[in-house]
Amino acid sequence: MYKFLLVPLASLALFAQEPITPISDNIIYNKAKAELGKKLFFDKELSKDGKLSCASCHHLPGNGADKKRFSRGSDNKTIHINTPTVLNSANNGSFFFEGKTTDIKKQVEISIESPLELDTTVGSILNRLKQSKQYKEAFDTVYTRQDEKQESVTKEHLLDAIAEFEKALSTPNSKFDKYLRGDTKIFTKEEATGYKKFISMGCVNCHNGVNIGGNMYQKMGIFTPYTQDQTLNGRIDITNRKRDKYVYKVPSLRNIAITAPYMHDGQIRTLKNAIKSMREHQLGVTNNSKSIRQIEAFLRTLTGETPAILKGER
Amino acid sequence: MKKYLVLIPILIVVASVIVFYTNKNLEIKEAEHKLTIIKETSHELDKMFKNHIFLIENLDTVNVDEVTQSAKELESYTKKYLETINAMDYERLYSLAKIIRSKSDALKYVYEDIKTDRAIIKSSKIWAINNFDSYIKYTHSLSYKNKEYLKYLVTAAINNSYKGLVNIKNVKYADALNQNLVMIQSKEQSLAKSFDMLQKNDISYELNEIILFTFKTMDNLRTQTDTIIKKLLIGSTLILLFALGMYARAINSLAQSRKLKNELSEFVHALDESAIVSKSDLEGNITYVNDKFCNVTGYTREQLIGKSHNIVRHPDMPEGLFKRLWNTIEDNRIFKGTIKNKAKDGSVYYVDTTIIPIHGEDGKIKEYLSVRYDVTNFYKEFDASEDKRQGNRGL
Numbered sequence: 018m019y020k021f022l023l024v025p026l027a028s029l030a031l032f033a034q035e036p037i038t039p040i041s042d043n044i045i046y047n048k049a050k051a052e053l054g055k056k057l058f059f060d061k062e063l064s065k066d067g068k069l070s071c072a073s074c075h076h077l078p079g080n081g082a083d084k085k086r087f088s089r090g091s092d093n094k095t096i097h098i099n100t101p102t103v104l105n106s107a108n109n110g111s112f113f114f115e116g117k118t119t120d121i122k123k124q125v126e127i128s129i130e131s132p133l134e135l136d137t138t139v140g141s142i143l144n145r146l147k148q149s150k151q152y153k154e155a156f157d158t159v160y161t162r163q164d165e166k167q168e169s170v171t172k173e174h175l176l177d178a179i180a181e182f183e184k185a186l187s188t189p190n191s192k193f194d195k196y197l198r199g200d201t202k203i204f205t206k207e208e209a210t211g212y213k214k215f216i217s218m219g220c221v222n223c224h225n226g227v228n229i230g231g232n233m234y235q236k237m238g239i240f241t242p243y244t245q246d247q248t249l250n251g252r253i254d255i256t257n258r259k260r261d262k263y264v265y266k267v268p269s270l271r272n273i274a275i276t277a278p279y280m281h282d283g284q285i286r287t288l289k290n291a292i293k294s295m296r297e298h299q300l301g302v303t304n305n306s307k308s309i310r311q312i313e314a315f316l317r318t319l320t321g322e323t324p325a326i327l328k329g330e331r
Numbered sequence: 332m333k334k335y336l337v338l339i340p341i342l343i344v345v346a347s348v349i350v351f352y353t354n355k356n357l358e359i360k361e362a363e364h365k366l367t368i369i370k371e372t373s374h375e376l377d378k379m380f381k382n383h384i385f386l387i388e389n390l391d392t393v394n395v396d397e398v399t400q401s402a403k404e405l406e407s408y409t410k411k412y413l414e415t416i417n418a419m420d421y422e423r424l425y426s427l428a429k430i431i432r433s434k435s436d437a438l439k440y441v442y443e444d445i446k447t448d449r450a451i452i453k454s455s456k457i458w459a460i461n462n463f464d465s466y467i468k469y470t471h472s473l474s475y476k477n478k479e480y481l482k483y484l485v486t487a488a489i490n491n492s493y494k495g496l497v498n499i500k501n502v503k504y505a506d507a508l509n510q511n512l513v514m515i516q517s518k519e520q521s522l523a524k525s526f527d528m529l530q531k532n533d534i535s536y537e538l539n540e541i542i543l544f545t546f547k548t549m550d551n552l553r554t555q556t557d558t559i560i561k562k563l564l565i566g567s568t569l570i571l572l573f574a575l576g577m578y579a580r581a582i583n584s585l586a587q588s589r590k591l592k593n594e595l596s597e598f599v600h601a602l603d604e605s606a607i608v609s610k611s612d613l614e615g616n617i618t619y620v621n622d623k624f625c626n627v628t629g630y631t632r633e634q635l636i637g638k639s640h641n642i643v644r645h646p647d648m649p650e651g652l653f654k655r656l657w658n659t660i661e662d663n664r665i666f667k668g669t670i671k672n673k674a675k676d677g678s679v680y681y682v683d684t685t686i687i688p689i690h691g692e693d694g695k696i697k698e699y700l701s702v703r704y705d706v707t708n709f710y711k712e713f714d715a716s717e718d719k720r721q722g723n724r725g726l
Contacts, residue, residue, distance in 0.1 A: 038396055110399040119403050217461065219454035226395040233446040240510065256440060264447075300454055301507060 036216065036225040039194035040105065040271070040321065046184045049159045051326055054182025056155070057175070062145050063129065065091050065136040071128070071179070075103045078327040080275045081186065086283035091136030097248055099283030104324070105271045107184040109231035114265045114281045115252050116234060121183060122176040139172045146170050188272055188321025196318070204318065211315025214308050219300050228269035229319065236264045237281070240301030243294075245282045274317045288313055340574045344567045351563060355556050362552055365419060366545040373545075376412050377538045379405050384529060387442055390449050402442055409435045416541070423544055427537045434532040441528045448518040448525065455511040455518070456489050462508070488512045491519055607682060607703040610689075615640050618698060627682075627705060629675035640701075645673040660688050660699055669706060681710040 057063060058071045074088040074096075075081050081102035088100045098114055106112065112124035129135045129142065146152045147170050156169040159178070193212075196204050204212070215221055224230040234252055237243040243263070252261040265281045278284070279291035292309050296302040383405050386398045409431070416428040485508070602608055603621045610619035620635050628635070628643055635642070648671055659666040666686040674680060682703035691697035 036395065038394070108396075108399075110402060119406050217457065219457040222450040222453040222457070226399060232395060232399040233450060234443055235447055235450065239451060239514075258440065260444075301458060301510060 035197070036221045037193075037197065037229055038227045039197045040108075040187055040189045040191070040227060042189040042194075044184070044187045044189070047181055048185075048326075050178050050181035051185040052182075053155050053159050054178035054180070054185075055326060057179050058182055063135055063137065063142055069135055071103075071135075074100045074134075077103070077186075078323055080104070080272060081106075082276050084277070086278050090131075090133040094133055096133050098281055099278060101268060102272060102276050103183055104186050104188050104321075105228055105269055106186070106231075107180075108187070108226075108228045109266075109269060110233070111231075111266060114268075115255050116266050117255060121180045125176045125179045125183075126172075139175060143170055143172065143175060146175070182326070185326040186324045188324060191271070191321040192318035193315070194321065205314065207311050207314040208318055209315075211311035211313070214312055215315055218296065218302060218308070218312075220295070220312070223267045223299070224270050228271055230267045230271075231269040233267050234261070234264050235267050235299065236262075238263065238298045241298050243298045245280075245284065249282060270316060270319055272320050274320050288316060292316070341571060344570050348563055348567055352560065355559065359552050359556060363549055366549055369416065369419065369424070370542055370545040372412050372415060373538045373541045376408060377535055379408055380534055380538075383442070384533075387445055387529070388526075390446065391453075398446075406435075406439065421544070421548070424541060427541050427544075431534050431537050434534050434537070437528065438532045438534075441525050441532070445522060445525045445529075448522045452515055452518045452522070455514045458511050459485055459489055459508065459515075488515055491515070602702065605704070607701075607705065609635075609640075609701045609703075611640060611699050611701070613696065613698070615699075617642075627674065627680055628672075643672040643674070645671045645679060647671055656686065660686050661696075663688055663696060669710075670703075671710075680705060680707040682706065 058075075058077070061067050061070045061073075063070055069091065074083050074090070076083065081104035083100040086099060087095050087097060090096045101114065107121055111117075111119045112121065113127070117127055118124055126139060130138055146156075147168075153170060156174055160169045160174050162169055192203055192208075196208075196212075201209075215224075223233060223235055226232050237245065237251070245263075250262060252264040252266075253259070255261075268281075273279075273291075274288060277288065278286050279288070280294070285291045285294055289309060292312050293304050296304060296309070379401070383398075383401045386393050386401055390398065413428050413432055416424050419425075603623065606621075607623045607627055608619075608621040609617055609624050611617050617635050617638055617640060620632055625632055625635070630642070652668070652670075656666050656668070665688075666684070668684055670682055670684050672680050672682060683706045684701060684703045687700045687702070688696045689698045689700050
């Protein structure tokens with residue numbers, strides 16, 4: 018009786034391609050540059066008053082983000098947006114919740130110069146680095162120059178080194194990645210059902226690709242309005258287009274179990290409540306505690322290995 | 332040595348042609364190199380752009396990571412491309428680059444919007460599919476006809492062929508169903524606008540214009556140089572021909588004057604052998620004498636030069652004769668006559684004299700040339716027979 022309906026309906030649920038791809042377990046990056054970038058990432062000389070480093074808000078090794086709802090930036094100012102994780106961020110289509118840039122090096126520059134974040138300038142950092150014999154030697158070895166006299170401590174090299182470290186921060190071999198590579202038995206029944214529901218409920222329409230998100234923008238509160246701090250306007254700040262009010266980058270769900278609190282404004286503390294909120298606001302689905310449990314079980318399989326470059330760190 | 336001088340203009344002409352040609356060639360090579368880069372990067376950008384459009388138009392069937400990667404690469408490549416073009420010094424390229432920049436900026440948001448809208452449409456359709464069973468389950472009160480109608484509407488909405496709301500009362504989820512149908516319809520409209528924008532902001536036309544421009548500019552560059560080289564070759568050939576002509580003339584006149592000189596010296600030699608030759612200035616002072624003059628008169632050349640011709644004058648010669656002589660030559664005529672002269676030792680000699688005025692380049696008399704033949708013997712015989720005759724008569 019419903020056969021005529023099922024044909025077009027079934028075809029919708031099918032993806033021509035697997036909507037999610039596993040993280041490569043052999044990521045390519047320049048080790049020397051990444052090690053230099055790592056040093057810079059943890060260096061408090063990169064801030065205005067020598068009190069902050071990138072790692073002050075992006076905890077490493079750890080979740081690459083802040084456990085607090087809001088991080089404190091320069092001069093102890095509150096940053097009214099939840100710190101996104103740096104883990105796997107190189108695979109995102111753009112950077113910052115508002116999508117300020119698609120260039121990873123530009124992201125580093127923006128974070129350095131933002132008055133809320135490190136609140137300094139690339140120029141003053143370069144001046145400080147040039148004073149350090151250690152850094153000068155490190156830059157000299159890592160970056161080949163045309164001749165000895167050419168300066169190796171440059172803006173381009175500074176941003177490049179940190180960007181290269183970010184590229185190294187990928188967390189491969191999560192339980193889900195193993196499942197995707199064919200080890201289907203690794204999933205419990207609940208996790209497998211959770212993944213199926215993740216697709217069939219429509220979560221995957223936004224959270225897809227290698228980072229299970231990070232590649233598009235959506236309005237917070239499509240079906241029912243999402244109440245948030247009114248100081249945040251979203252992508253409209255960048256694009257000046259009406260339709261971008263309360264629009265944010267869809268975040269990656271990789272390592273989601275360890276990156277609480279959730280949402281761009283960090284107002285949800287638990288993963289369960291985050292799923293509930295998303296289903297309600299973004300999909301218009303009535304909540305069903307069984308489905309939520311299953312999806313949560315699936316999301317907990319997305320935690321990957323500590324990046325190789327951080328192994329041995331405490 | 333002198334004849335090699337003619338090589339100098341030839342060398343200068345050849346050298347300047349070579350220098351000009353090499354310079355121009357370098358200039359063209361450089362410009363061609365730049366234009367080739369622009370041509371190739373334009374092709375590459377066009378390829379990347381078309382590929383990205385293809386990916387965006389086929390979002391449901393392509394790998395999403397490929398789309399993300401392609402968007403990032405297209406954005407950074409476009410940025411670098413526009414920097415390269417603006418660094419070139421061509422007004423036309425600059426204005427085309429400006430259009431490409433504004434179109435690319437507009438498109439960046441269009442790509443985003445298409446992704447966003449597609450995801451919502453998909454979610455809404457999935458919602459409708461997932462909940463369709465529920466409509467049926469919770470709507471026992473519906474007649475079979477209405478149930479069939481409902482199915483029809485939902486299917487149509489999902490297939491984008493129905494635009495409107497499902498207006499059936501007492502259906503559980505009706506509001507939610509309608510909300511999803513409205514969502515599908517509005518996002519489909521928004522998608523249509525986005526695809527319209529995709530077409531309007533196609534940068535392929537501008538890229539094609541840029542590629543055409545590079546071809547045209549290269550062509551112009553080549554023709555321009557060809558013309559200059561042609562002109563230069565014609566010019567230098569003319570200069571060379573002229574130089575050669577001058578050279579030939581110089582060589583010719585040199586040969587001619589040498590021949591004349593030879594002939595002249597033959598004449599002079601003949602004259603010197605046969606005649607007593609002297610030259611004098613306008614006052615009659617001796618300026619030149621030949622050996623024969625010295626022999627006949629008995630003076631040395633040093634004694635004669637600068638002296639007046641009077642030095643050989645014989646007192647027998649009447650004053651009137653010399654008056655007539657000067658009148659004749661000063662009147663620019665040739666004087667001929669036999670003159671009795673006196674040598675250094677007082678002996679007498681007769682000469683058959685021809686005095687010719689010689690002209691300077693201004694046409695005025697410059698000097699006088701005297702050519703004399705010794706006729707003393709003839710006159711001595713004559714004098715002797717005259718004496719005899721007079722003696723006889725006196726007898």
